[in-house]
Amino acid sequence: MTITSTAPSLIPTTDEDPFSEAVLADPLPFQHRLREAGEVVLLERYGVYAMGRYDTVRSALLDWQGFESSAGVGITDFRAETPWRPPSLLLEADPPHHNAPRSVLAKILGPRELRSMAPRWQADAEALVDEVVARGTEFDAVESFAEAFPLRVFPDAVGIPDEGREHLLPYGDHLFNAFGPENFLVEHGAPHIGEHSAWVNEQCARDHISSGGFGDAIWAAADRGDLTTEQAPLVVRSLLSAGVDTTVHAIGAVLHAFATHPDQWARLREDPSLARVAFDEAIRLEAPVQTFFRTTTREIELGGVRIPERRKILMFLGSANSDPRHWHDPERFDLARDPSGHVGFGMGIHQCVGQHVARLEAVSLVTALARRVETIELTAAPVRHLNNTLRAWKTMPMRGTLA
C-alpha cells in the first residue's frame, strides 16, 4: 500500500503504475486502493490526476467543457507533442468540430438503421455456433467466438474488402496501447504499426468501400455536405479503429461471465430476452475500455483537490463501474441487476457511438449460443491479453454441452 496523503497540497498521491504488467493483469486491487484514497489521486510517476469513483468519473465524462478531448484522450498532450496518427475527428475532438462527425455516425449506427442488419447477424451467429460445435464441444471462446464473430460481420457491415482483415485486431490493439505511456506494450507493437496503419487508411478511401454499408453511408453524408470529403475517410477510420477490438473484448467478457456463473446462463436460456441486460452487465463488470484521459481546460476543484489547467486526468471507467458507493455487491454478475447508467461506454457527448452495433453483435451471438448449448464451463484458467487501455482475454478454453 503506497498511497499517501502529502501535505501541504493534501492530494492523495501514489507511486503505483496503473500501466505496469502486474496492475494490468489484475487491476481490481489497485482500483480499490484508488477509490479509497480519494476522489482525485495524483499518479506521481506521470503527473496525472486519476479518478476511480463512480460519481467523479461520471461527472468528468459529462463535463466536456472542463475536460477536453482534443488534447488527446491518451497520456500524450497533443498540444505539446505530435500524435502518432492524425487525431480522430470523434474521440480526439471537442465541439464544435466534434458535432458534425458525431451526428453523422450517430445516425448511421443508430438502432433504427441497425434494424435491417439484425436478421442477417442472427443468421450469421447461428451459422458460426453450428460450425464451432460441429468441430467439437471444446473450444477456445476467444478465437472461436469473441474474435470470429465480429470479424465475420463487422467489416462486411462497414463495407471493406475481405483481404487484409488480419490487420484490424493488431491495429486496434496498438491504438489502445498508445493511449498509455510508452511502456513494453507500446514498444512491442510499434515495429509493425506502420503496415497495419497503412492498410487501414487505404480501406477508408471511397473506392475501397462497397455500397450499402456504414462506410458507404459515411461517404453519402459527405455528398450531402454533412461532412467534408477530407473528413469522410477519417470517420470511416473511426469505425475500423474503435469498432473491432472493443467488441471482441466485450463478447469475451460476456462469455467469461457466463462460464463462471452457470446459474445466470441457465437463467438466460430460460429467458433469452435477458441477453441485452447480460451484455451491459458484463460491460459494467469488466469494461473492455478501462481508461481514458482528458485534459483540464481551466483550474478545476474536485473533492478538495485543485487540478491546474492543462493537466491530464485519467478516468478509470472499470473502477467506476465497480464502485460500491454506487453499486450493490459490484463484483457479482447478476442478470437481475439493472446495469443502466454504467460508464463502460463512457457518458455524455463522447459516449460510445457504436454501442448499439456492439450490443446487437453480442446479443446475436449469445442468443444463438444459448439456443444450442445447455451449459458452458472453463476447462482451464483463461489467460489475459494485456493492453494499456483494454481489458481482454487472450485464450478462454471452454467446454459446452449441447442442448
Add this chain to the structure above:
Amino acid sequence: MTVRKEAMDARVDAVDAVIVERMRRITDRVMHLTLRRADGERLPDWTPGSHIDLVLGDGTTRQYSLLGDTRDPFRYEIAVVREHDGRGGSRHVHDVLQAGDVVGIGGPRNNFRLVPSPRYRFIAGGIGITPMLPMIRAAAEMGAEWELLYLGRSLTSMPFADQLLEAHGERVRLRASDRGRVDVASWIGAFDADTKVYTCGPVSLIEAVVDATAAWRPGWSRVERFEASDAGEPARTTAFEVEVEGSGRVITVEPGVAVASALREAGFDLLTSCSRGVCGTCETDVVGGDPDHRDAILDDVERAAGNCFFPCVSRSKSDRLVIAL
C-alpha cells in the same frame, strides 16, 4: 431564488422542469429568457441550430431556437417574440411569466445542423437571428469565413443587431425594410462548393432563398422556417396507459413518472443509459397509439412516423400507447 407556487402547474411536471432565471426585454416585442434547472444540475448538451419545446403553465407548447453558448452547461437562452394576434404562448411569456417561474422543456433537438464548410453565408429574418448566434460562434471557432445578412422591419426592432455589428463589423450586413428592399439572391451569389448558406426567417424570405438556390447541390443551402402560429397541441397532463404487446399487461403511467420507470416498476427489463433522451439505448417500438416525443434523437420525419420512442423521457398523447419490448 423563489419559485412562485401558483405558476408551478402540474402540467409541467411531465417534462423536464426548469426555472426562468432571468427575463429581459431586448426590443419592443422580444423577450430574452434564461432558463436553468432548479437543482443546479447540467442541462442536456446541444449543438448550434437546436431548439427546445417550451411548455408553459397553461399547457401551451412552442418551439424556440437556443441562442446562448453551448459551453455553458447550466443555461439555455431563448428569445420570444410577441405575436401580432397576441394569442397563446408568446403572450403568456410576455404578460404572465416572471423570473423565478417554473416552465417545462422538451428536447433539445436539432433539425438545422451546422455542417462543416470553409465559408458560410448566414441569412436571418427578424427573430430568425436566434439560431444564427450560436452558429456564428461555432463558425468562428472552427476558423471558417462567414458573413451575415440580417433583415428586419426596422433597426430598433431587430434583436441583437447592435451587439452583432459591434462585435463583427464588416461581416454583418443589417438591412431594415423601412429603408428599402434587399435582393437576397444577389447577396447569396452563385453556387460555390466552399460556401454553405443557412437561412432562418419568415416564409417570404425562405422562399426567396429556396428559389435562388434551387439549382444548387442539395445540402449546400439549408433553411429553417419558423411558424408564426402556435405549434402542436398542449402536452398531455393526465395519466395514460402503456400496453406491452404480447405480455397481456397494461400499466398506468402517472404524470411526472417516466415511462421507463413505470415499466421497470412493473417488472419489465428495460435498459437505459443517459436517461435524458440522447443516447438511444432505451429505444422502443411503438405499435399503437400516439407517442409524445421528448427526446433529442429523432428528427421531425421520424417523430411524425411515430413507430418508436424513448421511454426514458417520451410520453403519450393518446390514452393508450402500445409498445413492443
